[in-house]
Amino acid sequence: MLTLNVNGKSHEVDADADMPLLWALRDLLGLTGTKFGCGIAQCGVCTVLVDGVPLRACVTPVSALAGKKITTIEGLSADSSHPVQQAWLAEEVPQCGFCQSGQILTAAALLAKTPQPTDADIDQAMAPVLCRCGTYPRIRLAIQRAAKIVKESRHG
Amino acid sequence: MAERIEVSRRNFLKIGAALGGGLLVGIDAAACGRKDIAPVNNAGQQGIFAPNAWIRIGVDDSITLLVGSSEMGQGVMTAIPMLLAEELDADWAKVRAEFAPAHASYTNPIIGRQHTGGSTSVRGFWQPLREAGAATRELLIQAAAQRWNVKTAECSTEPSVVIHNASGRRLRYGELVEQAAKLAVPETAFLKEPKQFRLLGTSVPRLDTPAKLNGTAVFGQDVKVPGMLIAVVARCAVFGGKLKSVDASAAKQIKGVRHVVEIDAGVAVVADHFWAAQRGRDALKLEWNEGAAATLDSAQIRAALVAAVDSGKSARNDGDVNQAWQNAAKKIEAVYEVPYLAHACMEPMNCTAHVRKDRCEVWVPTQGQATAQHQIGRHTGLKPEAIQVHTTFLGGGFGRRSEYDFVVEAVQISKQLGVPIKVIWTREDDMQHDVYRPATYNRMTAAIDQQGTLSAWQHRIAGPSIFARVYPTGIKDGLDVTSLENAQNIPYAIPNVAVSYALVNAGVPVGFWRSVGASQNVFVTECFFDEAARAAGKDPLALRRELLKAHPRHRAVLELAAQKAGWGTPLPAGRARGIAVAESFASFVAQVAEVSIEHGVPRVHRVVCAVDCGMVVNPNIVAAQMESGIIFGLTAALKGEITLAKGRVQQSNFNDYPLLRIDEAPRIEVHIVSSTDPPGGVGEPGVPPIAPAVANALYALTGTPVRKLPIRI
Ligand code: FES
Ligand code: FES
Numbered sequence: 001m002l003t004l005n006v007n008g009k010s011h012e013v014d015a016d017a018d019m020p021l022l023w024a025l026r027d028l029l030g031l032t033g034t035k036f037g038c039g040i041a042q043c044g045v046c047t048v049l050v051d052g053v054p055l056r057a058c059v060t061p062v063s064a065l066a067g068k069k070i071t072t073i074e075g076l077s078a079d080s081s082h083p084v085q086q087a088w089l090a091e092e093v094p095q096c097g098f099c100q101s102g103q104i105l106t107a108a109a110l111l112a113k114t115p116q117p118t119d120a121d122i123d124q125a126m127a128p129v130l131c132r133c134g135t136y137p138r139i140r141l142a143i144q145r146a147a148k149i150v151k152e153s154r155h156g
Numbered sequence: 157m158a159e160r161i162e163v164s165r166r167n168f169l170k171i172g173a174a175l176g177g178g179l180l181v182g183i184d185a186a187a188c189g190r191k192d193i194a195p196v197n198n199a200g201q202q203g204i205f206a207p208n209a210w211i212r213i214g215v216d217d218s219i220t221l222l223v224g225s226s227e228m229g230q231g232v233m234t235a236i237p238m239l240l241a242e243e244l245d246a247d248w249a250k251v252r253a254e255f256a257p258a259h260a261s262y263t264n265p266i267i268g269r270q271h272t273g274g275s276t277s278v279r280g281f282w283q284p285l286r287e288a289g290a291a292t293r294e295l296l297i298q299a300a301a302q303r304w305n306v307k308t309a310e311c312s313t314e315p316s317v318v319i320h321n322a323s324g325r326r327l328r329y330g331e332l333v334e335q336a337a338k339l340a341v342p343e344t345a346f347l348k349e350p351k352q353f354r355l356l357g358t359s360v361p362r363l364d365t366p367a368k369l370n371g372t373a374v375f376g377q378d379v380k381v382p383g384m385l386i387a388v389v390a391r392c393a394v395f396g397g398k399l400k401s402v403d404a405s406a407a408k409q410i411k412g413v414r415h416v417v418e419i420d421a422g423v424a425v426v427a428d429h430f431w432a433a434q435r436g437r438d439a440l441k442l443e444w445n446e447g448a449a450a451t452l453d454s455a456q457i458r459a460a461l462v463a464a465v466d467s468g469k470s471a472r473n474d475g476d477v478n479q480a481w482q483n484a485a486k487k488i489e490a491v492y493e494v495p496y497l498a499h500a501c502m503e504p505m506n507c508t509a510h511v512r513k514d515r516c517e518v519w520v521p522t523q524g525q526a527t528a529q530h531q532i533g534r535h536t537g538l539k540p541e542a543i544q545v546h547t548t549f550l551g552g553g554f555g556r557r558s559e560y561d562f563v564v565e566a567v568q569i570s571k572q573l574g575v576p577i578k579v580i581w582t583r584e585d586d587m588q589h590d591v592y593r594p595a596t597y598n599r600m601t602a603a604i605d606q607q608g609t610l611s612a613w614q615h616r617i618a619g620p621s622i623f624a625r626v627y628p629t630g631i632k633d634g635l636d637v638t639s640l641e642n643a644q645n646i647p648y649a650i651p652n653v654a655v656s657y658a659l660v661n662a663g664v665p666v667g668f669w670r671s672v673g674a675s676q677n678v679f680v681t682e683c684f685f686d687e688a689a690r691a692a693g694k695d696p697l698a699l700r701r702e703l704l705k706a707h708p709r710h711r712a713v714l715e716l717a718a719q720k721a722g723w724g725t726p727l728p729a730g731r732a733r734g735i736a737v738a739e740s741f742a743s744f745v746a747q748v749a750e751v752s753i754e755h756g757v758p759r760v761h762r763v764v765c766a767v768d769c770g771m772v773v774n775p776n777i778v779a780a781q782m783e784s785g786i787i788f789g790l791t792a793a794l795k796g797e798i799t800l801a802k803g804r805v806q807q808s809n810f811n812d813y814p815l816l817r818i819d820e821a822p823r824i825e826v827h828i829v830s831s832t833d834p835p836g837g838v839g840e841p842g843v844p845p846i847a848p849a850v851a852n853a854l855y856a857l858t859g860t861p862v863r864k865l866p867i868r869i
Contacts, residue, residue: 016411019431027386027429032378033371035551036430037502038583042810045502073371085369092361092776095229095784097368098375098502098551123819130810132502132552133229134787136821138780 002062006031007075017063022046024062025072033073033101037130044129047102048072054109054128073101076108083153084108087146095133102129107143116147159347163291168284169341171295174212179333181211181295183288185224185281186263210261210285211240211292217316217330219244219251224262225281226272226523227255227364228553229784230839231777234362235278236285238773242355243289243347246329247316253363258525258545269526273558273668275741275837278773282835286347294345299336300327315354350771350832359776364549376521376548377580379508384576385414387569388433391422391589394446394803395665399423403441410436419568421561426569430580449663450803457662457800458493461597465618468658469634471644475652477603480612484603488691492600492680493864496798497593497669498805498813503551504586509566510576515542518566521550523557531560535567554788555668559591587813588805591667592798594619594639598680602688603652610688610703612652615643615681620662622672634659641673642738642844646681647710648703664800670788671840674740679793679865682736682848687861696852697723697735709833710737713746713766716827721748721764731761734852736845741837743769744829747786747845749822751853756869760790760822760850768829769836778838779826785842786824791816793847795866 004011004021006029013028020039025031025048037045039058046057049071076082080089084107094100103126110117110125117125122143131139163169170182212220221240227233237253240246256262262270266280293313300318301308304325312319316329350356367373392398402423404416412432417424425436481487508519509532516536522528525545532543550557562579570577581589596619603612621636630636635657637644644655669675689699697718704710714737718724721733730752737746750762765782772778795814799806807813851862854869 016431023429023431026378027431030380031371032374032380035375035503036377036580037504038810040583040809040811043502043583076370080366080370088369089361089365092365092780094362094365094368095231095780096227096502096550096552097229097364097373098549100368101371104369126818130502130815130817132500132554132788132815134784134816134821135780136787136816136818137783137824139818 004062004065004070005068006070007072013062015062018061020058021048021060021062021065021070022057025057031072031074035098035101037099044106045099045102047105047129049105049109052109052112054106071105073105076105082108083146083149084111084142086149087142090145091138091142093135093138093142095135099129099131103131103139107139107146110143111146111150115150117143161287161290161345161347163345164341164343169288169291171337171339171341172209173334173337174214176215177334178212178214179337180209181288181292182261183210183284184261185284186265210288211244213329213333215330215333217250217328219246221251221253222256223253224256224270224525225264225277226547226550226553226557228272228523228550228557230781231362231774232272232277233364234360235773235777236281237363238355238360239278239281239285240289242353243286244293245313245315248355248360250316255547258529258543262525271526271558272523272553273555275839275841278835279742279837287345290345290347291342294342295336295339296329296332298339298342299332303327303335357772357775359774362777373549375503375551376506376508376519377503377551379519379548379578381508381510381519381576384508384578385426385428386430386433387424387426387566387577387579388430388437388582389419389422389424389565389579390437390440390442391585392444392446393588394444395449395663397444397446397450400443400445406439406441407436410439415573417569417572419565421565424565424569424579426573426577434582446803452663452803453801454799457595457664458597460660460662461618464658464660465597465599465616468616468618468656470654470656471635471640472653472655477612477614477652477654480603480605480652481601483605484611485606486604486691488602488687490600490684490687490861490863492598492684494596494676494679495796495865496595496664497792497796498587498590498798498807499554499556499669500587500813500815501552501554501556504583505556505562505581506579507562507566508576508578509563509570511536511567511571515544516567517544517546518563519546519548520563521548521557522563523550523553524560528560528563531564532567535564536571554670555672556590558668583810584808587807587809591665593669593675594622594666596639596676600680600684602684604688604692608692610648610650610692610699613646613650614654616656616658617643618658618660620664620666621659622666622668624659624661625665626667631659638673642677642740643673643681647707647739648685649706650703671740671843674738674844675792678736678738678844679847679851682738682845683851683855683862686852686855700737709744709768710739712829713737713744713768716766716829717746717748717764720766720825720827721750723748732853732857734849734854734856736848736852738841738844740841740844743767743836743838743841745782745841745845747849749846749849749853751850751857753857753869758794758850758854758867758869762823763846763849764825764827765842766827766829767841768831769838769841770831770833771835772828773835775828778828781838782826782842783824785840786846787816787821789843789846790850793850793865793867797866
């Protein structure tokens with residue numbers, strides 16, 4: 001038995017030490033918002049935040065996560081009110097939607113570190129997450145919009 | 157109100173009461189689309205799942221619309237309800253969409269079965285669903301008129317409310333449903349005139365966005381059924397290979413592995429979770445009879461195409477190409493080649509099935525509910541009414557999910573084990589067991605006469621046929637229309653045109669890939685057109701305009717894209733523009749790409765896209781689909797290539813079959829032509845022009861034509 005801290009809750013999971021976090025989340029904890037796209041850290045759709053840093057759950061063994069705080073899309077906000085989610089809604093970013101958990105969490109991590117990102121910051125931070133539907137132009141717009149929401153909420 | 161429609165005589169509507177007092181309206185879309193009058197025949201299925209209800213209006217005013225088309229990102233889960241809601245005069249804020257089960261009443265009138273493909277959803281359902289919405293609105297008006305004891309002609313509607321014009325009395329739809337459920341199908345109804353539209357033509361928010369922001373959207377991969385086990389299947393790496401022997405003893409030792417079973421596709425390892433199933437598969441000792449395809453490689457396939465290209469069957473022969481060739485002042489010749497491509501849906505293939513003795517349920521991201529149901533029937537012996545198909549969200553489709561291989565796998569495993577089984581493909585499985593966009597070899601010739609006119613055009617295509625695999629009787633005189641679209645019908649006014657097609661069965665399974673034949677032929681024809689323009693000493697845009705006089709919609713999008721892109725205005729050093737236009741799926745798209753070369757690689761900075769897709773249902777979704785098609789097409793233009801060696805696909809994952817990333821994505825502007833033509837498709841038409849627009853920009857930049865995809869400089 002291993003303990004994982006996911007979205008602020010401790011979970012006991014019966015997993016071998018080398019089981020990737022992705023499958024512990026999806027198949028053992030039933031948190032299916034984190035997706036499987038490649039299994040080799042190439043597509044980013046399995047991205048979760050570990051202590052706030054984007055990480056590929058498909059290649060991270062559960063044994064590496066003791067004592068760390070894991071955030072999945074289900075835990076980003078209780079009501080889709082995170083600035084990134086608000087901006088994503090306003091710009092209608094998702095198409096098929098399959099990559100969007102990875103996109104949203106990666107964008108949230110970017111804004112936490114760089115509240116007013118440049119276009120180059122956005123391209124660099126978001127490059128690990130593929131989108132076969134080509135939502136990239138809207139992701140750029142939505143991140144700029146989210147940055148504005150963050151700024152206004154700070155000043156307001 | 158303009159168009160009067162017959163409702164009761166055409167028999168496409170069924171009225172009923174919902175549990176809890178609401179109104180149910182069943183629609184037979186295929187019957188509705190027909191002009192002749194045929195009775196609805198869904199009687200046998202009613203009792204089991206009662207799915208024959210497209211519209212449910214509750215006493216609480218809620219409106220639930222069932223969508224029989226598959227949502228794979230293209231926005232159909234919003235567009236289809238918009239068609240119904242418009243004529244129903246529904247309050248959009250009260251509209252919810254649900255996925256419909258597999259059932260004949262969701263038949264797409266263009267395709268003839270319940271299937272999503274060929275950019276046909278809005279085109280196919282445009283008329284029937286608006287008629288059904290109008291008839292339902294009429295029904296609610298009748299209910300209100302009865303209640304008030306007035307004539308229906310004295311009543312009108314505002315969103316989800318019937319109004320008595322003279323007295324100003326109002327009844328909400330929810331207050332009318334119980335009474336409406338007892339009425340007969342109205343005899344006639346009226347369709348709105350476009351100027352009366354409240355929803356169509358506006359960017360109402362997509363209904364599926366909220367679920368795609370918080371992890372609640374259920375894709376096939378996310379399906380959970382009590383007692384379900386997870387399966388991963390070992391398949392022969394060579395197409396058509398068969399299992400010779402399997403030693404599963406090591407696999408069965410792995411913690412979590414429950415069963416190892418043989419199915420037609422290979423050997424399935426069934427476990428408590430994916431991780432165990434995958435490790436179990438790795439531990440199988442397998443021997444295969446690889447069969448005839450075991451020596452296949454890309455060079456061999458190419459050689460077969462080269463050998464066949466001059467002996468194709470004629471698909472078009474206008475005028476006398478040979479004569480024009482002989483009289484030419486200038487002749488140009490070129491070979492164009494495109495590779496096999498994988499679909500690479502972001503969500504790898506999967507399906508969940510539960511086969512019982514007397515019935516079967518599947519949960520599947522599919523584009524083809526009718527095909528899935530039919531195939532399940534073949535493999536279980538069950539009747540369609542005993543086969544329930546639940547469609548989930550699709551993590552991409554692009555034609556790949558028109559297939560049913562993944563469905564059969566899940567059904568065969570569940571049938572053997574009697575428990576629900578979710579088959580999950582890895583990315584490697586998905587890439588190496590796809591049905592690929594055909595590779596083709598094209599020999600092009602063109603003649604310019606003494607006057608500088610493009611006098612002859614010859615296009616010889618050699619390639620494998622999609623129809624040969626999926627619809628052999630669709631091949632007429634050796635011609636597969638899917639391989640010829642946008643080649644046979646190039647729109648330019650050229651007096652002598654010859655197009656031929658040599659069908660070469662190369663041993664690699666091929667299938668429908670977003671925009672199908674247009675995905676390759678528009679690259680070939682629009683690039684060779686630029687070569688011809690240069691030979692004739694003309695600007696590529698000017699020559700297109702000149703030769704498209706009979707095609708005003710092509711011309712209009714070309715001119716709009718050119719104008720917005722600043723065609724002919726100076727660019728920074730090292731940059732050039734290219735343009736291309738295509739009609740596909742009843743829509744017209746032109747794109748201008750602005751390109752440079754950075755570190756030996758093409759960089760696309762900006763794409764300006766003009767689209768005429770007829771009457772627009774939702775402009776924001778149209779724009780999103782153009783952006784999507786452009787990015788998808790850029791991946792193909794700049795990166796995509798599937799190759800074979802020893803009968804095996806050499807690419808396996810995104811490390812060797814890369815997709816465009818955000819830092820490579822251009823700025824994209826989409827301009828929509830306002831139109832009163834019937835709606836065209838939007839899911840695919842954004843794809844075809846981008847590869848030639850980029851290639852033509854590189855040609856302008858370097859003077860060397862790009863004749864092969866993916867583009868290598
Ligand atoms: S599934 Fe982890 S990066 Fe693709
Ligand atoms: S929205 Fe479909 S893969 Fe990104």
